[in-house]
Amino acid sequence: MSINAHNPKPQSAAVQPADLPEVRGKYIAAQSLGDLTWFRVGGAADVVYLPADADDLSAFLKNINADIPVSVLGAGSNTLARDGGVRGVVIRLGRGFGDIMREGETQIRAGAGALDVRVAAMAGAAGLSGLEFLSGIPGSIGGALAMNAGAYGRETGDVLVRVEALGLDGEKRELTPDALNLSYRTNGYRDRVIYTAAIFRGVRAAPDTIKAEMDAIAEKRGTSQPIKSRTGGSTFKNPGGANPDGPKAWKLIDAAGCRGLRVGDAQVSELHCNFLVNHGNASAGDIETLGETVRQRVLETSAIELDWEIRRIGEVAHGA
């Protein structure tokens, strides 16, 4: 088995819940991925699996037929699901993975299904500073680990103590940030484990000071990013990585004249041109075509090849 919905082997028949191991969680057949992703586009997953807890997920992984492709989705805020849908099983960590609790004096343990914004709020209320940057990232902790999500000079790896995960064989593993080999918007274990929880470290500070910082982040985001739109966040990685002095994707896109560029109902945001937005009726194909057009124009004007930060999953629709 592999986590490989990105380039799945073509399969003749859709996987059905009856083809899958018995679980305590829930299977949903033919689930629209537009309902589970921020862009609100995309075909259906053969099956979406909502594990009850880590033991349920472990048993599923141990018993599933190795030929069935398996992939993981968090809050869907960095994912573009293609119109042809995703073959196999999409695992979505929900309620059973949403707990957030204090661990000792300065640590917070969060389930991989917990939203970053809730983790930041809980840390703040507990008087633990350092996780404020998570308050502006609309994903889940699992997505933050997979993407090494970051903002305003901090990344998930900076505050990470360890993660709990399951290998694709269903075996439980604990990994340190060193072992994960986290780097700019990725990590060395990408697609090789499923995160189930993370332990973060903070430093003691007054809750009021932390809240003021989170309020400032919210205000900054509200004026600089289309946060109320159907979007996937930053579309492309900054070619200079986390280096604050390196080239910025948005500047290259702007210089290539792409601000406001449209394909159907998909548009390069006027507010932040590294964001693509769906004005309502865009297809995943429109959004991906727009992104590829931007990449081509940036290559022509700046001789720099932009790398997608957004994860694209599934198959292009037949006839598209």
Ligand SMILES: Cc1cc2nc3c(=O)[nH]c(=O)nc-3n(C[C@H](O)[C@H](O)[C@H](O)COP(=O)(O)OP(=O)(O)OC[C@H]3O[C@@H](n4cnc5c(N)ncnc54)[C@H](O)[C@@H]3O)c2cc1C
């Ligand atoms: C308005 C907006 C603003 C944003 N701002 C930022 C920002 O400032 N900084 C930033 O870094 N990102 C930002 N993003 C992008 C996105 O929020 C982050 O990448 C986030 O970490 C993705 O989390 P998710 O749960 O939504 O992941 P998803 O989009 O669901 O998945 C992303 C990847 O994570 C993997 N994944 C998810 N959960 C798990 C798991 N439990 N185990 C293993 N793999 C898993 C998926 O397989 C996929 O490859 C923004 C997005 C939006 C829409």
